[in-house]
Amino acid sequence: MTTRSAALIAEIRAIIKGRVIAKPPLSHYTSFRIGGPADVLAEPESAHELAVLIRRLHELNVPHVLLGSGTNVLFQDAGFRGVVIRTVAMKGLTIERNGADHVRITAAAGAPLPLVVGRAARDGLTGIEALCGIPGSFGGAVATNAGTGGVSLGDALVRVRLLDGRGKELVLETGDIHFSYRSMELPADATVVEGTVRLVRGDRASVRKALSAAMERRRATQPWRQPSAGCVFKNPSPDNPAGAIIDRLGLKGMSVGDAVVSEVHANFIVNRGSATASDVLALVELIRRRVKDAHDINLELEVRVIGEGPANV
Numbered sequence: 001m002t003t004r005s006a007a008l009i010a011e012i013r014a015i016i017k018g019r020v021i022a023k024p025p026l027s028h029y030t031s032f033r034i035g036g037p038a039d040v041l042a043e044p045e046s047a048h049e050l051a052v053l054i055r056r057l058h059e060l061n062v063p064h065v066l067l068g069s070g071t072n073v074l075f076q077d078a079g080f081r082g083v084v085i086r087t088v089a090m091k092g093l094t095i096e097r098n099g100a101d102h103v104r105i106t107a108a109a110g111a112p113l114p115l116v117v118g119r120a121a122r123d124g125l126t127g128i129e130a131l132c133g134i135p136g137s138f139g140g141a142v143a144t145n146a147g148t149g150g151v152s153l154g155d156a157l158v159r160v161r162l163l164d165g166r167g168k169e170l171v172l173e174t175g176d177i178h179f180s181y182r183s184m185e186l187p188a189d190a191t192v193v194e195g196t197v198r199l200v201r202g203d204r205a206s207v208r209k210a211l212s213a214a215m216e217r218r219r220a221t222q223p224w225r226q227p228s229a230g231c232v233f234k235n236p237s238p239d240n241p242a243g244a245i246i247d248r249l250g251l252k253g254m255s256v257g258d259a260v261v262s263e264v265h266a267n268f269i270v271n272r273g274s275a276t277a278s279d280v281l282a283l284v285e286l287i288r289r290r291v292k293d294a295h296d297i298n299l300e301l302e303v304r305v306i307g308e309g310p311a312n313v
Ligand SMILES: Cc1cc2nc3c(=O)[nH]c(=O)nc-3n(C[C@H](O)[C@H](O)[C@H](O)COP(=O)(O)OP(=O)(O)OC[C@H]3O[C@@H](n4cnc5c(N)ncnc54)[C@H](O)[C@@H]3O)c2cc1C
Pocket: 031, 065, 066, 067, 068, 069, 070, 071, 072, 073, 087, 109, 113, 133, 134, 135, 136, 137, 138, 139, 140, 141, 142, 143, 144, 145, 146, 147, 148, 182, 190, 191, 192, 193, 222, 223, 224, 228, 229, 230, 231, 304
């Protein structure tokens, strides 16, 4: 460890109670099991620690990136030069009545999305049951506007607490929350601290039924046992899903190194064992070229590529 990084680690340890790790292999923190080392990984335990940390990193001019559960990212093989702030230790969840028919659930950035969805279903609350089975943290789901089949978290979101790049708090309420397909319009460098969804009281049995149906659909159609980062590409349009386009071109099973187009769902690239980020990105380029040549469609990445690399797309 260099003197500079030892000093940085000491600074971070003085700010947060959670884990601070030097040179962590980012492959250990992503569902893809891919990624080189970061300089430092830090796990704040509260919104206050998070704000102080971001403010201090800004003063020191040290780059940082937010990480939730790492289910939608591809870290480059060279890793990330700076601090990866992982939110998993920030897990609070509160529930409040909002009139006779509505309930608001506020979840901290690190709360697992499945926990929030499950809690809503337990109380018979409807609005986010379609998100059942999407892995990841609540903050990651807000940042990426996670969703499926035309429903996204943004539809239910009524409040988002953020920090700007200097650690200053901002609050977005309903009219200020703008989102589109797999994208939340947040100020540059914003960190999601917590979010609030407004749900409607429904029938517990039918909410649970919807949940099980969503889960069964996923199990049947996605390679959920293999390391991946979910869908690699955004759908060009709702009636023209990327997976179907790739499948029709016969690209299932195509591989570069240990990165393979899933046989189960053609919009998933799975890591057969020792895939690198370069393998995945090379495969991404092959798929894009085939789709462009055949249909003149430019596939856009849904997975977020983070870190320094030769082909940062
Ligand atoms: C098997 C599988 C199935 C999936 N199915 C779906 C699906 O149906 N629909 C769907 O939308 N997604 C799906 N995904 C992708 C992923 O689960 C979601 O995008 C999820 O919401 C990401 O949450 P995360 O905590 O893992 O985010 P991460 O992967 O940790 O981060 C994703 C992005 O959000 C940023 N980020 C994370 N936390 C914060 C924060 N607190 N503040 C600001 N930025 C932040 C990161 O910097 C990164 O750019 C799937 C993934 C897998 C592996």
